[in-house]
Amino acid sequence: MGTILLKNLKNELENSIRKAVDLEEIVIVFSRPPDFKLGDIATPLSFELAKKLKKNPMQIAKDIVDTIILPEGIERAENSGGYINFFFDRKYFSKKTVMTIINENDSYGKGEEKKEKVMVEYSQPNTHKSFHIGHLRNVCLGDALANIMEFSGYPTVKANYIGDVGAHVAKCLWGYMKFYNGVVPEKNRGEFLGKVYSEADNKLKKSEDYQEEYKVVLKNLYEEDKRTMDVWRMTREWSLEEFNRIYKELGVNFDIFFYESEVKDEGTKIAKELLDKGVAKNKDGAVIVDLKEYGLDEFVILRSDGTALYSTKDLALAEKKFQDFKIDLSLYVVGSEQKFYFKQLFKTLELMGFSQAKRCYHLSYELVMLEEGKMSSREGNVVLYSELKDVVKKEALKQVRERNISNAESISEIVTLGALKYSMMKDNNKRIIFNWKKALDFEGDTAPYIQYAHARASSILKKIAVFTSEFEIDELNEKEYKLVSLLSELPEIVEKASIDYRPDYVSNYVYDVAKCFNEFYHECHVINAESNKEFRASLVKATKIVLHNALALLGIKAPEEM
RNA sequence: GGACCAGUGGCCUAGUGGAUAUGGCGAUAGCCUCCUAAGCUAUAGGUCGGGGGUUCGAAUCCCCCCUGGUCCGCCA
Incomplete structure (x- = not known):
């Protein structure tokens, strides 16, 4: 890992300020001035000190500006209404930043290696149910989070946890055996099961006789009746095949798959042990952990009939x-409706004596909804992932063909998946109201816009006869410098995203970079540049690297042309 | 009833203690003999849900209220 210029400068500057102020226990906060003309970084420190020193903040700022010994790379400090604004040596900063990015290439933005091992559990689809766009949000968020953790330096395990047992499976199996026994669809077998499940649920609501039959299937499933298990294994495989096809298409690679069916016996054992140890207690035949003193009610960990x-x-x-x-941090990407449940789970793990319980984190996200309301696998009013993908792909293909690009098929695939993933990356505390028009939009704040910026950067670089990363800078214009400045932020963005578990920091950032590049591109010619030609070429290369690296964290590919 | 989340121009959205609130969509007016127009430029559009408070400074913190959602299950 190379030097992180921006961060180093801030550290050095902080030291300089400490010396100038000569006070213990002050927190120095940096921010960006609203305009580059005001400086590169600023601190409102003097307002903070005014209280302690009982002096006018303007005077304090002036004193600091007068006495501070600035570190190398920072040209001057200015007092502006109480703010202290610092100006970089911009040519030096630009040259250093661009060269660093080009040297580090794919590693630019990477954090220091850390010892703690992280596991991110995400996707967790249920077999025998359809994979819809709500599940897509989970995979996109989870995969981005895992990528970010890994890139910021944590050894990271990507885990999936498949729900292959339970009432929904029994319902589907009952429906299958009752109405479709022996049917083996040619293709889309997973989707077929989703439909069977929805149909079964509907019919079960309407008939008590059906209910009785279903209960037998449920019992058989729990008791591992041979015939039932055969059907279970076969159909389970259909769902898993479909999930794996989707993951492959999305470019999501899990390191480990867990299955509910594999942990249920062990769980039952644990519940009984907790009972013996006195962590849990018996209530009406069920095993519960009393969490009332933590404001977390009672947590039921085993049914009274002994099932998991x-x-x-x-x-x-x-x-x-x-x-x-042997993981140290355990991240769960699960819908926000399970917030209370995870609080109970983590507290129970703590009571069991796991030190890692404090490093468990539930990354919750809100639902993807339709304009007419919630989606429900049971009701069957869902937009399937496959449906959405096909429709978006068709539109992408149409648009790529209009542009006369050779490998239309692969480009449109890249654009399609990018658009889908990016739209799922928004603030996870907010609901996404899905609509088709928006899904087919490839302009503005979308992945194709960002991918397009990358393609243009690539195109320029291809047209430059001789690329040299040796350059000097004449005069920096505003567009050039704004771009450099933004590119220098990637390492900090990645770090913050990993600390706050916020993939959207990265998606917002990469959009800003694309926008900034487009503005630069329109104002500053590169190939026929009258000045700064080599610098601009390097700047384009650095931009391409940053776009590529940031998109990669989101699981989005950066095409060379489109 | 209790707890949690959200509320920012017509719609979507950034910003969770700092300077004049960020962008996108949509609208209007421009820009392809010029490195790909999935692009760029300009204009219009704001009680940051409401009211109090804390602070030198609040979209951001505290209190009350309104609206929408979620949870409080021997479902997942």
């Missing part, structure tokens, strides 16, 4: 993660 619950299995899975995989 979601919680039972999650306890076993967590133990496996801590003990077998």
Whole structure:
């Protein structure tokens, strides 16, 4: 890992300020001035000090500006209404930044290697149900989060946890055996099961006789009746095949797959052990952990009939993660409706004595909804991932063909997946109201816009006969410098995203970079540049690297042309 | 009833203690003999849900209220 210029400058500057102020225990906050003309970084420190020193903030700022010994690379400090604004040696900064990016290339933005091992659990689809656009949000967010953790230096394990047991499976199996027994669809077998599930659920609501039949299937499933298990294994495989096809298409690679069916027995054992240890207690035949003193109610960890619950299995899975995989941080990407549940789970893990319980984090996200309301696999009013992908792909293909580009098929695939993923990357505390018009929009704040900027940068570089990363800078104009300045921020953005678990920091950033590049591109010619030609070429290369690296964190490919 | 999340121009959105609130969509007016127009430029559009408070400074923190959503299940 090379030097992170911007961060180093800030550190050195902080030291200089400390010396100038000569006070212990002050927190120095930096911000960006609203305009580059005012400086490169600023601090409102004097307002903070005014209280302590009982002096006018303007005077304090002036004193600091007069006495501070600035580190190398920072030209001057200015007092502006109490703010202290610092000006970089911009040519030096630009040259250093661009050269650093080009040298580090794919590693630019990478954080220092860390010892703590992270596991990100995401996707967690249920077999025997359809994979819809709500599931897509989870995969996109989870994969981006895992990529960000890894890039910021944590050894990271990408984990999936498949829900292959439970009532929904029994419903689907009942429906299959009742109405489709022996049917093996040619293709899209997973989707077929999704439809069977929805149909079964509907019919079960309407008939008590059906209910009785279903209960037998449920019992058979729990008791691992041979015939039922055969159908279960076959259909389960259909769903898994479909999931794997989707993951492959999305370019998502899990390191490990867990299955509910594999941890339920271990979970049952744990629940009983907790009962013996006194961590849990018996209530009406069920095993519960009393969390009332933590404001978390009672947590049921085993049914009174002795069968496993979601919680039972999650306890076993967590133990496996801590003990077998030796992870230090455990991140769960799961919908926000399970917030309370995860608080209970983490508290219980803590009571079980796992030190890692404090480093468990539930990254929650809100639903993807349709304009007419919530989607429900049960109701069957869902937009399937495959439907959405096909429609978007068709539009992308149409648009690529209009542009006369040779490998239309692969480019349109890249554009399609980029557009889908990027749209899922928004603030996870907000609902996404899905609509087709927006899904087919490739302009403005979208992935294709960013990919397009990358393609243009690539195109320029191809047209430059001799590329040299040796350059001097004459005069820097505003567009050039603004771009440099933004590019210098990637390492900090990645770091912040990994600390706050916020993939959207990266998606917002990469959009800003693309926008800034487009503005630069329109104002500053590169190939026929009258000045700064070599510098601009290098700047374009650096931009391409930053766009590529940031998009890669989001799991989005950066095409050479489009 | 209790808890949590959200509320920013017509719509979507950035910003969670700092300077004049960021962009996008849509609208209007321009820019392809010039490195790809999936682009760029300009214009119009704002009680940052409402009201109090803390602070030198609040979209951001505290309190109350309104609206929408979620959870409080031996479902996941």
